[in-house]
Structures are given as C-alpha cells and as structure tokens.
Amino acid sequence: MAQTVNAQQTSLSARMDKTAEGLEKKVVAWRRDFHQYPELGNREFRTAGKVAAHLQALGMEVKTGIGKTGVVGILRGGKPGPVVALRADMDGLPVTERVDLPFKSEVRTEYNNQQTGIMHACGHDSHVAMLMGAAEVLASVKNELHGTVKFIFQPAEEGAPQGEEGGAYLMVKEGVLDNPKVDAIFGLHINSQTEVGTIKYRPGATMAAVDQFAIKLKGKQTHGASPWSGVDPIVTASQVVMGLQTIVSRNLPLTENAAVVTVGAIHGGIRQNIIPEEVNMIGTIRSLDNSMQKTIHRRINEVATNIAESAGAQADVKIDIMYPVTYNDPKLTDQMVPTLEAVAGKNNVRITPAQTGAEDFSFYQQKVPGFFYFLGGMTKGKKVEEAAPHHTPDFQIDESCFVLGMKTLCHLTVDYMSQTGKVAAVSGK
Ligand SMILES: [Zn+2]
Ligand SMILES: [Zn+2]
Numbered sequence: 001m002a003q004t005v006n007a008q009q010t011s012l013s014a015r016m017d018k019t020a021e022g023l024e025k026k027v028v029a030w031r032r033d034f035h036q037y038p039e040l041g042n043r044e045f046r047t048a049g050k051v052a053a054h055l056q057a058l059g060m061e062v063k064t065g066i067g068k069t070g071v072v073g074i075l076r077g078g079k080p081g082p083v084v085a086l087r088a089d090m091d092g093l094p095v096t097e098r099v100d101l102p103f104k105s106e107v108r109t110e111y112n113n114q115q116t117g118i119m120h121a122c123g124h125d126s127h128v129a130m131l132m133g134a135a136e137v138l139a140s141v142k143n144e145l146h147g148t149v150k151f152i153f154q155p156a157e158e159g160a161p162q163g164e165e166g167g168a169y170l171m172v173k174e175g176v177l178d179n180p181k182v183d184a185i186f187g188l189h190i191n192s193q194t195e196v197g198t199i200k201y202r203p204g205a206t207m208a209a210v211d212q213f214a215i216k217l218k219g220k221q222t223h224g225a226s227p228w229s230g231v232d233p234i235v236t237a238s239q240v241v242m243g244l245q246t247i248v249s250r251n252l253p254l255t256e257n258a259a260v261v262t263v264g265a266i267h268g269g270i271r272q273n274i275i276p277e278e279v280n281m282i283g284t285i286r287s288l289d290n291s292m293q294k295t296i297h298r299r300i301n302e303v304a305t306n307i308a309e310s311a312g313a314q315a316d317v318k319i320d321i322m323y324p325v326t327y328n329d330p331k332l333t334d335q336m337v338p339t340l341e342a343v344a345g346k347n348n349v350r351i352t353p354a355q356t357g358a359e360d361f362s363f364y365q366q367k368v369p370g371f372f373y374f375l376g377g378m379t380k381g382k383k384v385e386e387a388a389p390h391h392t393p394d395f396q397i398d399e400s401c402f403v404l405g406m407k408t409l410c411h412l413t414v415d416y417m418s419q420t421g422k423v424a425a426v427s428g429k
Contacts, residue, residue, distance in 0.1 A: 008144075009414075009418065012141060012144055012414065013411065013414070015140075015141060016137050016138075016140075016141060016407070016410045016411070016414070017407055019136070019137045019140050019141075020133065020134075020137050020403055020406040020407050020410065021403055023133045023136055023137065023406065024402060024403050026133070026136075027129045027130060027132070027133040027402045027403075027406065028129070028399050028402065030050075030128070030129040030132055030133075031125050031126050031128075031129035031130075031399065031402070032103040033050070033103070034047055034050075034120065034125035034128055034129060035101075035103050035104075035105060035120050035125045036103040036104070036105055036106075037105070037107060038092030038093075038105050038107060038118045038119055038120045038125065039090070039091065039092055039118065040091060040092060040093070040094065040109070040111070040118055040161070041091040041155055041156030041157070041158055041159060041160055041161065041166055041167070042068045042069060042091075042155050042156045042160050042161055042164055042166045043069070043161075044069040044090040044091055044155050044156075045069060047069075047090045047128060047153075048064060048069040048070070048071050048090065048153065048155075051071045051090070051128060051132060051153045052064050052071045054132050054135070054136075055071065055073035055132075055135060055151065058073070058075075058135060058136060058139040059139065060073040060074055060075050060135070060139065060151070061073070061074040061076075062074075066171055066174050066176055067154065067155060067156075067165075067166060067167070067168075067170035067171035067173075067174050067176070068155050068156070068160075068164075068166055068170065069090070069155040070152070070153060070154050070155050070170075070171050070176070071151075071153040072150060072151065072152055072153070072176060073135060073150070073151040073153075074148060074149075074150055074151075074180070075135070075138060075139055075142060075145070075148065075149040075150075075151070076142075076148050077142060077143070077144070077145025077146060077147050077148060077149070077417070078142060078143035078144060078145060079144070079145065079146045079147070080146070080147070081145070081146035081147025081148070081417045081420065081421050082146075082147045082148075082183040082184065082416065082417060082420045082421070083147060083148045083149075083150060083180045083181060083182050083183050084147060084148070084149050084150070084182070084183065084184055084185070084186070084412075084413045084416055084417060085149075085150040085151075085152055085176075085177070085182040085184070085185040085186070085364070085368075086131055086134060086149065086150070086151055086152065086185075086186055086187070086409050086412075086413065087131075087152040087153075087154055087168075087185060087186070087187040087361065087364065088124070088127035088128050088130070088131035088151075088152070088153055088154065088187070089124045089127055089128075089153075089154045089155075089156075089157035089360075090124055090127075090128050090153055090154060090155055090157075091124055091155055091156050091157055091158055092105075092118045092119055092120045092121070092122075092124065092125070093118070093119060093120075093121045093122060093158055093391060094109070094111040094112075094114075094116040094117075094118060095116070095117060095118070095119040095121040095391065095392070095393055095395075096108075096116055096117030096119065096393055097117055097119040097121070097393060098393035098394050099393075099394055099395070099396050101396075105117060105118060105119050105120070112162075119393070119395070121390065121391050121392060121393070121395045122157075122158065122390045122391060122395070123189070123190040123191075123192065123377060123390065123395070123397050124157065126190050126377065126397055126399070126402065126405070127188070127189070127190065128153060129402065130188075130402050130405040130406050130409065131151060131153065131409065133402070133406040134151075134406045134409040134410050134413075135149075135151050137406060137410045138410055138413060138414075141414075145413075145414070145417060146417040146418060146421045147417040147420075147421070148180055149413055150176075150180070150182060152171065152176060152185075154167065154168055154171055154360075155167065156170075157359070157360050157361075167360045167363070168360040168361060168362070168363035168364055169360065169363045171363075172363050172364060172366075172367060177364065177367050177368055182364075182367075182368050183368065183369075183420065184332060184368060184369050184370065184371070184416055184420075185361075185364045185365070185368055185369075185370040185371075186336075186370070186371050186372075186409065186412045186413070186416075187361045187364075187370070187371075187372045188372070188373050188374065188375050188405060188408065188409070189359065189372070189373075189374050189375070190374075190375050190376075190377040190397055190401065190405070191374045191375065191376060191377055191378070191390075192377055192378055192387050192388060192389065192390055192395055192396065192397055193378055193384045193387045193389065194374060194375075194376035194377065194378055195376045195378050195379075195380050195381075195382075196376050196377060196378065196379065196380055196398050196400050196401040196404075197344065197345075197348050197376055197380065197401070197404065198344075198348050198349075198350065198376035199340050199344050199348060199349045199350070199373055199374065199375060199376065199404075199408065200349075200350050200351070200352035200373065200374040200376075201328065201333065201337065201340070201349070201350075201351065201352065201371070201372075201373040201374065202328060202351055202352050202353070202354055203328050203330045203333040203334070203351075204327060204328060204330055204333075205257060205288035205289060205325050205326075205327055205354055206325075206326045206327065206328050206354055206355065206372060207325070207326035207354070207355045207356075207357055207358050207359045207362070207372075208258075208259075208260075208286035208287055208288050208325060208326075208354070208355065208356045208357065208358050209285075209286070209287050209288070209290075209293055209321075209322075209323055209324050209325040209358065209362070210284060210285070210286060210322040210323040210358040211284070211285040211287075211293070211296075211297070211319055211320060211321050211322055212282065212283065212284055212285070212319070212320050212322060213282065213283050213284075213285060213300055213317065213318065213319045213320070214280065214281070214282045214317075214318045214320075215237075215240065215280070215281050215282075215283075215300075215304050215315055215316070215317050215318075216278060216279075216280050216315070216316040217233040217236050217237050217240065217268075217278065217279045217280075217281075217304075217308055217313050217314070217315055217316075218233065218277065218278050218313060218314045218315075218316070219231035219232055219233035219236060219275070219276075219277060219278070219279075219311070219312075219313045220277065220312075221274070221275060221276055221277040222275045223273065223274070223275070224271075224272060224273035224274055224275055225273060227275055230275050231311060231312045231313050232275045232311075233268060233275075233276060233277070233278055233279040233313055234268055234269060234275065234276070234279055235311070236279070236307065236308055236311040236313045237266060237268065237279040237281060239307050239311070240281070240303065240304050240307050240308070240315070241263050241266070241281070243303040243304070243307050244261050244263060244283075244300065244303055244304075245261070246303075247261050247295075247296055247299045247300065247303065248260065248261055248296075251295055251296075251299050252292050252295060252296070253292070256289065256292070257287070257288040257289045257292060257354065258286075258288060258354060258356060259285075259286060259287045259288070259289075259292050259293075259296060260284070260285070260286040260287075260356050261283065261284075261285055261296060261300070262283050262284050262285075262286075263281050263282070263283040264282055264283050264284060265281065265282050265283075266279065266280070266281040267279065267280050267281070268280065285297075285300075285319075286356040286358070287325070288325055288354050288356075289325070290325070297319050300317060300319065301317050301319075304317050305317065322358075323358040323359075323360055323362055323363075324362040324363065324365075324366055325362055326358070326359045326361055326362040326365065326372055327362065327365050327370075328365075328370070328371050328372060329365070329369035329370060329371065331369070332369040332370070332371050333371055335416075335419060336371050336412055336415070336416065337349065339408075339411050339412050339415040339416075340373065340408055340412075342411070343404070343407050343408050343411050344404060344408070352374065359372065371412070373408075375401055375404065375405045375408070376401055377397035377398055377401050378397075378398060379398040379400075380398075
C-alpha cells in the first residue's frame, strides 16, 4: 500500500504486536489445557465456560448457548465503524491421541457404539486459544477501535452428532451475524503440514462444497445358480459405480475446478448362492463451483436411474446438500492480503491450491463477505511427509505460530475498520 500510515496507526500496530507477544505464554497454556481436555461437537461445555469467563473478564458483552454451546463476545470500540467478526471453532474429534506430550489427552468416550479417545486432532484447541489472545489484545486498545468486534466461538465444526443440528449453520440460523450486523468475517485454520511463519490463502473457491448421496438399487431376488430368473442388483450396482466415475472424467470442465464423486460404502447380499433383492450404496460429492455441483447431481440421477432401468432394476437416488463452498470474497481477499503480507512478510504469504476438504466457515460466507486463511503450524525444517495430517492420532502442531496467528487476527480487524471507515468518509456515508 502506497499511502502513508499515520503515526497514531503505527503506534497502535506496534502496541498490539507487543501485547500479542507478551501473551504468548498465556495462549500456549490455554491451548495445552484445551488439548488435554478436548470435547466433541455440541458438547464443548468446559471449553465454552472458559472462553465465556475470559471474555467477561475483558469487560465484553457475552452471549452463551448460541448454536448449542457457542459463545459470542461483543467488543464495542471507542469510535463508530463497521462490525468485524472473528471466528474460532472449539470441537475435538473421536481420535485416540498417540503423541507423547505432557498435556496429551486421556479423555475416553463412546462414539457411534465404539470406544474411542477424544483428541484435538484438527488443531481447534489452538484456534480457541489464539482467538482468546486476540480478544485480549483488541480489548486493550478498545478506545481506539473504529467499530465493533464480534468474537465467535463455534461448536461442532466437524459436524454435529447424529440427529442434532450444529456448527456454523446453526449459529447463523440463531442470528449470530445479526444484532449488531456483521460487515465482514475472518477466520483461520492452523495447518500441520505448512511451516511456521507461512500463511496460505486462495481467492474465491478455497474449500469444497460437500453433498452426500445414497442410491438404493432394487432388483429381483433369486437363486444364485439361476440368475436369469431374477434381476441382479449386485451386477447393476457394479455398473452404476463405474458409471459414476465418468461424471468427473467426462461431464465436467476440469480445467476450471476440481470435483470428486466417491462411493464410500456398498452393501448387499447375505450368502454366496443368493442373489439379493437390494443393494445400497452411499458416497460423497466434492465441488468448488455451483454449476459443476448441479451437473454432478443431475448426472448421478441420470446414470443410476438409466443403468438400473437397462438392467430391469429400479434406482432410488437421494442427494443431501451438506456444506457450501468456502468462498473467499475476491474483493475482500484483495483488500486484506496486504495486511497478511505486512504482518508475516511478503514472501511468507502464498496462494494455495483449492482443497476438496470442507469447512463450515462457508455458512458465514454465504451471508457476509468472509476471508479464511491457513496458518503454518509445522516446525520449521521438518519434512512434510514426516508431519502427520489432520484427523490422525499423530497430529501435532508447533505452538510457536500462535503469536503470528493472533497478530493476523488483530491486524485484519483494525485494517478493515480503518480502510472501510475511509471508504465511507470518501463516499460521504
Ligand atoms: Zn478437521
Ligand atoms: Zn478443522
């Protein structure tokens, strides 16, 4: 940015950075505590309690129980301006920790009728701790803030337990973006396979939309020795699985965006010499573009229905729309990348390929412009192949990235407020 930053702003930046650095030990301690006592989605009672107490101690207006266990803190700045939301997710996963750490999780539970450990195997413990730190930094400069900050601590990013609503979807439904109305939202995700100091982002479609499908194929049961007297749904299902493979390879403009159709489970039959009446299959769809998503849905229906018909069977296709695309508003992304570059160093901020994983931050971005980025959490010099991926028992992060994470959250907030304030002043709002 070519414009001269005024002295007041410079000193505000410097003070925020100093405060963030001074909070490092505290943030690490919070993270270790959350790590040791992880909670599954919609059950983040202990975590939410600690978050709420912290925000209250900072003098914020605090709301609890939003979207089950969600916590929202509102920090009203000393001067008028836009409302910026910062979001952290709080849930752990049904994974049994294998990392040998003094604060390793020993928590055990039953999940889907199986005994399992609970672990912060996606790093959400660090998101909560960093956002608590950022809240403390921004509260310390409250009087100088040109606007309001809404701190959103969200449950169940990884999905709610069966039969329950949850996550960003439910918080949005319960009005988390209203009253005061949010103008822009920022969120980050730590990454166990990106070096500390590096920040990655992507303008536009960043993480995929997720839908799930279920196909029921109904044939006609008969003796395995005389298949001609029935309709074999197993052979038909095999053809359908192969037919589905041609959707991505033959029906989609692949140079524009990636997409995935995966059949994840297939069930049918009970004995070697019985051709069953029915076969059921379920799968997942990942897409980064709305029109490609529509094509996939249409083709799954056509492929399954017509292959079944050609065999004399019947297909019943159900598609459930789950998560939207995590879409970084291009204008907001352009506006905020210089801030990340100023905080992390220009060479440390990079564009990353789109991912076919999903993130429910997308539900906020459907309502307001949002920017979601990735914070490196792998020890410098470590090989990516040696760093365990997210959602695995060996997942680990390097805490030395927390200060950078806090600084990015604080600077995005302050810069957005001052830039938006200037635009408003120029346009005479
Ligand atoms: Zn995850
Ligand atoms: Zn995650």
